[in-house]
Amino acid sequence: MAHCERASKPLLQCLQKTYTKGLPGLQLQSTRAFQSTALAREEAQTETRSQPFYKAPDPATVSNPRLERKLLRQGVAPIGSRRRRVALQDSLNIPFEQLPYQCFQEARKILVADREEKLREITSMREKISRLEGLSTEQAGGEQVKKSKLRAMELHLEHLKIQADINDPLVKKKFEDGLGDMSKPIYRFLADRKWREYRRKILVQRITQMKVIPDVIPHCDPTLDTKLYFGRRQIQPGEFVDSKLSTEAPKLNVQMFEGGEKLVTIAVVDPDVPNVETDGFDFKMHYLAVNVPISAVNTKVDLSQLSTESQVVFPWAPPVAQKGSPYHRLAMIIFEQKESKALDFAAVKAKETARENLLARALESRYQLKPIGAHLFRTQWDESMYEVMKSIGFADAEIELRRAPAERLPYKRRNTANMR
Amino acid sequence: MRTTLSPVLASLANVFRIPLSQTASRPAAAAAALSRFNGNSSSSNSNSSSSNNSTTSSRQFSTTSAMAKRKNAGPARDKRITMIRYFLHHPLTPRPLRFSRTRFLRHWTIHRAWHLYQAQRRRAETLELERQWHAMRAACEELRTGAGDGGKLFRKSMIKTGIFKDLFPIEYARLQTEGPSREGWNHEWKAFKK
Numbered sequence: 001m002a003h004c005e006r007a008s009k010p011l012l013q014c015l016q017k018t019y020t021k022g023l024p025g026l027q028l029q030s031t032r033a034f035q036s037t038a039l040a041r042e043e044a045q046t047e048t049r050s051q052p053f054y055k056a057p058d059p060a061t062v063s064n065p066r067l068e069r070k071l072l073r074q075g076v077a078p079i080g081s082r083r084r085r086v087a088l089q090d091s092l093n094i095p096f097e098q099l100p101y102q103c104f105q106e107a108r109k110i111l112v113a114d115r116e117e118k119l120r121e122i123t124s125m126r127e128k129i130s131r132l133e134g135l136s137t138e139q140a141g142g143e144q145v146k147k148s149k150l151r152a153m154e155l156h157l158e159h160l161k162i163q164a165d166i167n168d169p170l171v172k173k174k175f176e177d178g179l180g181d182m183s184k185p186i187y188r189f190l191a192d193r194k195w196r197e198y199r200r201k202i203l204v205q206r207i208t209q210m211k212v213i214p215d216v217i218p219h220c221d222p223t224l225d226t227k228l229y230f231g232r233r234q235i236q237p238g239e240f241v242d243s244k245l246s247t248e249a250p251k252l253n254v255q256m257f258e259g260g261e262k263l264v265t266i267a268v269v270d271p272d273v274p275n276v277e278t279d280g281f282d283f284k285m286h287y288l289a290v291n292v293p294i295s296a297v298n299t300k301v302d303l304s305q306l307s308t309e310s311q312v313v314f315p316w317a318p319p320v321a322q323k324g325s326p327y328h329r330l331a332m333i334i335f336e337q338k339e340s341k342a343l344d345f346a347a348v349k350a351k352e353t354a355r356e357n358l359l360a361r362a363l364e365s366r367y368q369l370k371p372i373g374a375h376l377f378r379t380q381w382d383e384s385m386y387e388v389m390k391s392i393g394f395a396d397a398e399i400e401l402r403r404a405p406a407e408r409l410p411y412k413r414r415n416t417a418n419m420r
Numbered sequence: 421m422r423t424t425l426s427p428v429l430a431s432l433a434n435v436f437r438i439p440l441s442q443t444a445s446r447p448a449a450a451a452a453a454l455s456r457f458n459g460n461s462s463s464s465n466s467n468s469s470s471s472n473n474s475t476t477s478s479r480q481f482s483t484t485s486a487m488a489k490r491k492n493a494g495p496a497r498d499k500r501i502t503m504i505r506y507f508l509h510h511p512l513t514p515r516p517l518r519f520s521r522t523r524f525l526r527h528w529t530i531h532r533a534w535h536l537y538q539a540q541r542r543r544a545e546t547l548e549l550e551r552q553w554h555a556m557r558a559a560c561e562e563l564r565t566g567a568g569d570g571g572k573l574f575r576k577s578m579i580k581t582g583i584f585k586d587l588f589p590i591e592y593a594r595l596q597t598e599g600p601s602r603e604g605w606n607h608e609w610k611a612f613k614k
Contacts, residue, residue, distance in 0.1 A: 096522060104526045107533030114536055167532045169525045 061089045096170060111167045118164035125157045161185045182296040185259065192257035195225045206238040207374050212331045215271045216360050217371050224294075224334055224373030225255040240327070241319075241377045244384040247391070249287065249304035249316035254294050254334065254373060261295040263342055265335040265369055266303070269360050270319060272328040274401060285358040286330065288313040290343045290367075310345050313352055319379045320389050324401035327380040333360055334373035343367055436506045437497065545598075 057067040060079045063086045068078050078085060094100070097108065132140060132150060140146035165171050165186035172190075174180055180187030203222060207213055213220060228235045229251040235241055256262065268287035275282045289311045292301060306312050321328045337343060348367070352358060363369060389397035425433070432438075507513060519527060564574035 096525070099522070099526065101526060103530055107530040110533040110537055111529065114540075167529075167536065169529045172528065173521075173525055 061085050063089065096173075114167065115164050118160055122157065122160050122164065125153060125160060129153050129157065158185060162189045182255075182299075183259075188257045188259070188296055191225075191255065195255075195257070199225065203237045203374065207331070207376055210238055210329055210376060210378075212271075212329060212374065212376055215329075216269050216331045217333055217364065217374075218361065220333070220371040220374050222373050223257065225257070226332070226334065226373045226375045227253040227255075228332065228375050228377065229253070235375075235377050237376050239377055241330075241379055242384065243318070243320065243379060243382055243388045246330075246377075246379060247318040247388055249302075252301040252303065252332075252375075253299050254301055255299050256294055256296045259296060261293055261298075261340070263337045263340045264292050264294055264372070265290045265337060265343070265363070265367070266292055266301070266332065267335065267360055267363065268316075268330055268332045270328050270330050272326065273356075274322065274325045276401075279404075283357050283359055284317075285314055285352075285355045286317045286319055287315070287332075288352065288358075288363075290345060290348055291337070313345075313349055314355055317355065318388055318392055320385060320392070320394055321380050322396060322399060322401050323381045323385075324403075325381070327378045330377050330379060331360075332375040332377075333371050335364065335367075335369035336372045338368040338370070432506065432510075436502050438499075438502055438506065 054064075054067055057064075057071055059071055059076050062068055062071060062078050063082050068082075071078055080088075129150065132146065132153070135146070137143050137146055140149070162185055165184075166189075171180075171186055175187055175190045180190065182188055182191065200222060203226075207220065230241060230245045230248065233245065235250070252266070254264075266287065266289045267285065270284045270286055271281065273282040273284045287303060289303065289306050290313060291311055292306065294301065303316060308315070319328060319330050351366075352363075364371070386397060388394075560574065563577070564571045567573050
């Protein structure tokens with residue numbers, strides 16, 4: 001018997017006795033749980049007792065080191081700490097809502113009553129909306145009035161839907177475990193709040209500090225949580241990416257926090273291509289895809305897997321930075337298409353022919369796009385950059401850029417009298 | 421006479437680098453002053469006492485604590501941080517509140533329910549006050565239009581002149597409460613008579 005098992009057994013037994021004696025009124029699925037010895041767990045076990053415990057140990061309750069090792073050899077890791085597993089062996093397995101604490105139960109009563117109240121409000125609000133929709137524009141008092149009323153009612157309905165579930169401890173628990181169902185408004189709300197607490201702040205800071213905002217697009221208010229992966233590695237916003245890693249197109253995880261589906265345009269722009277003739281910098285479009293469907297549950301977008309017939313205008317071009325040039329920012333912008341209508345792919349493909357100097361601002365105005373998500377990574381000259389340039393046939397791979405030496409200041413005789 | 425720290429506290433102060441100049445220097449200074457006074461009065465052992473004085477005074481009257489004077493004392497630390505650390509790690513400080521997952525969730529549930537309950541109560545109170553205000557307003561309106569005297573009664577009742585002239589309104593004399601006190605009226609109360 002394991003050490004902590006031996007230590008905690010009498011205590012647990014004592015607790016078990018007091019529970020079963022002290023709570024005769026508690027309703028459980030299994031009434032046998034209150035007959036001091038036979039537990040629901042054992043009941044379940046006796047049915048499957050065809051083979052003893054040591055032959056097929058349960059990873060949730062195994063506490064013997066020998067059996068743990070046996071399980072590990074089978075490739076199954078025991079769940080939680082040994083202390084927890086020992087406690088689980090003798091627990092009553094009462095569901096969370098039925099835990100016998102008076103204050104907790106009173107609190108739950110208040111919360112349940114409030115939830116029912118909210119549900120009633122939701123149904124009444126839905127009826128109101130349908131009644132208003134049924135009215136003609138004259139009866140409702142003009143088109144503008146009807147529209148604004150409907151909009152306000154829908155917003156209130158969304159608010160009520162969130163308020164109905166926000167006090168539920170099980171919803172909170174599920175969300176914290178990452179098991180939240182993103183098709184439900186409450187989980188989307190919680191995820192949005194969590195994103196806005198930290199990750200969105202970082203993203204906005206990076207894209208403003210590195211001047212993506214005025215350089216590539218004039219304004220962006222991100223509402224999508226975007227994660228960028230090269231291979232299996234997640235890239236934080238603004239991180240330097242190894243040139244070998246970025247030869248393949250990245251994968252995206254785009255989390256939307258609204259219901260419904262959206263069609264988006266994804267563009268990757270490099271605003272830092274050095275131009276020696278003009279002594280300035282040019283733009284280059286490294287990737288452009290239109291009509292990409294995303295929704296709150298459908299979050300994965302693999303840029304290399306999008307269809308070349310109907311979505312990808314420019315396939316992925318590996319970012320390169322010549323030796324001696326300053327680092328290149330690769331800004332990925334996700335544009336929302338107007339009213340989620342599909343763009344005419346053939347027309348876009350015919351119109352956009354050159355990657356060079358294709359501005360994101362131009363795209364924005366030409367196709368009525370609105371930026372709703374952004375990401376950023378950087379690339380610079382590294383060991384593998386030369387090979388990457390060779391493999392994609394980059395023309396000026398051998399050239400090293402140098403800054404033009406600053407013009408010399410005219411000679412000025414030192415005023416030595418001032419130096420004394 | 422000399423106030424001594426307990427050995428535990430002294431060692432803790434040593435560990436956390438809390439200079440004990442306040443407590444340590446005062447009795448020493450007093451002792452030095454006392455010895456000097458003795459030396460002046462009795463000239464017999466003045467030589468030995470003065471030499472003793474000079475050695476002690478050079479240490480005792482320095483405002484730099486012994487730890488801070490050392491060469492490898494490290495960077496100067498903020499005394500507040502030292503104090504915070506001292507009390508945080510003191511054995512008498514209770515441990516931080518730690519909850520298991522379910523216990524925390526229960527705690528959270530109760531917390532949310534309590535706040536919800538309070539919000540509901542506040543809202544009910546506000547609505548009740550609003551209802552009362554509207555009822556009073558309706559009554560005034562009724563008096564103005566429905567009494568049939570052209571609103572004379574209403575105007576008379578709205579005259580506010582001379583309110584504070586003779587007496588101060590009694591309700592301003594105490595804190596306003598929602599309802600009457602538990603005892604109601606104190607009938608035994610008598611004005612103080614000279």
